[in-house]
Amino acid sequence: MIDNASAITGTGVVSGLAYAPALWVNPEPELASKYEALLVEDVRDAEAERWKAAAEMVAARLFQRAATGSGAAADVLSATAALAGDRGLQRATLKMIAAGSTAEAATVAAVGAFIVKFEKLGGLMAERVADLGDIRNRVVSELLGLPEPGVPTPASPIILLADDLAPADTATLDPALIRGIATRLGGPTSHTAIIARQLGIPCIVAAANLADIVDGSVVLLDGFAGTVERGTVPAESESKVLADAERRLAIQSWRGPGRTKDGTAIEILANVQDGAGARIAAGYPAQGVGLFRTELCFLSAQSEPSVTEQASIYGEVLAAFPGQKVVFRTLDAGSDKPVPFVSHPDEENPALGVRGIRLGNVEPGIIERQLDALALAAEQQGIAGAKVMAPMVATLDEARNFATACRARKLSPGIMVEVPSVALLADAFMAEVDFFSIGTNDLTQYTMAADRMAPSLAALTDPWQPAVLALISLSAAAGIRSQKPVGVCGEAAADPLLACILIGLGVSSLSMAPAALAGVGIQLGEVTLSQCQEAAEAVLRTTTTEQARATAREMLSPTIHSNSKE
């Protein structure tokens, strides 16, 4: 990086690097603010013809682009083109022109009337408002003799910059030419983000200072970090982009199963929260489910779902991974994540309050009924020894009682390691149950006494904190001594560099969001178990998060491309 390099920050929505000249979409035309009768009668017919020609030209261009596109993209364009030729719109516009309005003002007023109606109808109709605005802008630009607003067709690869993109803009984006997208507005679920994800174009949104970048300025866009940088060294930037492209290709084609370079099997599992999510996860290289959060069906219910209702929901997840590992977690709710039909006590400190397994104290039997439902679902699917774990366990009594309740139903009991007390007495806890799963997000929050939701405490709520790694090490060691499995579910498992350290500490399975699986799987395949163990030992001797990361990177590089944010 050279001195004048400067980064503009937004929200990264599609990972990947791109390096190319920036090009803004053509701006929208200025719109007449009101409709006034201005034209003398003699010229009104000519004005009507002028409008018809412009509307026809806009429709024809969109239909032509639809013909060169395909699938959903072409459908979007055809639909927008049809709007330009809509008879109701034509009638309303021509009526205003006949009354003396200019074609431009009539277009704005007529489309505006439809926009008002659609917004009033709400729902699906309101979603058409962007299309109407798009048609209006295209017709007005045509009337004014301006270039068609929207995405230009570049002769060579570019990074597209825009305030936001309309559906018609994104319909014909060619990933070969549009290497990256950055928008000033929008969010992770905006239309731009969805299309960019589908096309696999690196993308950032909500980059407030994007307007500082001018057309033709060569920029490096990082869709993971959410940055656009100017003034980076060309050769360096190009080689980074090349390496990133190779890596993305490898991630797309990785199919598992998880194993280190020397062939040690590591279970790579998915975190899911319902049947639909499990079926999606089954399309990724997941070897099972390491964390099934069962609270979803409770959080939206007005009364407790019956055992049969619960069993059918749990059965869907089991059915998505037939013959594979599925680990259930009993209800993890509390006054911070309230269940509507449970009366949660008023708490000063919800994160340290009645949540997880403690909920059984205020709502007797709720956890037992979950276990009944799970046992029923497992029986229906012919599964013996289904795995289930309890969250927020802090005492040996809690672990013992939970294990007894599970075993009475022929379920295999485990506990989450989130409260430091469990890690500190890991051997005693492990003696009560069949397995551990370390929830790194909460373990970090409780170890560092730092609210994981507080942005100003981000440096403390970092799983690379030496004390957190030490507690993970204690838990994993108890698993090795007792020959019982210890897994990790939580953000830490999705960080490829940290995943290697966790394996080195003795963790045997990693559970994460499906999208992160391949990245982690590929990294594990590039290091040996003994390399991981050596790096883990070295990391345990560090005293800061920076040192921990640097040590891990140094000992496991150059094969590691960590996704972890510094």
Next chain:
Amino acid sequence: MAKQTVTVGSSVGLHARPAAVIATAAGAYDEEILLSIDGEDPVEATSALMIMTLGADFGMSVDVESENADAVAEIAALIAKDLDS
């Protein structure tokens, strides 16, 4: 004047795609074809935008009127179908 009352069969209601299909079919007739709900102001069936302003959801009743009985029959049948699948 021919008239029929039908129930909307498209699961999304008379939204973009169903409205476009109906407008295209209505455009093939010379006679005016009008759609209305609950006796409110009718809209022309040849305009997808106007059809959408009805806000006709799945299961709602729509009145179809025209001088041409064939047109009424065809448009009524389209409204009753699920055009979004």
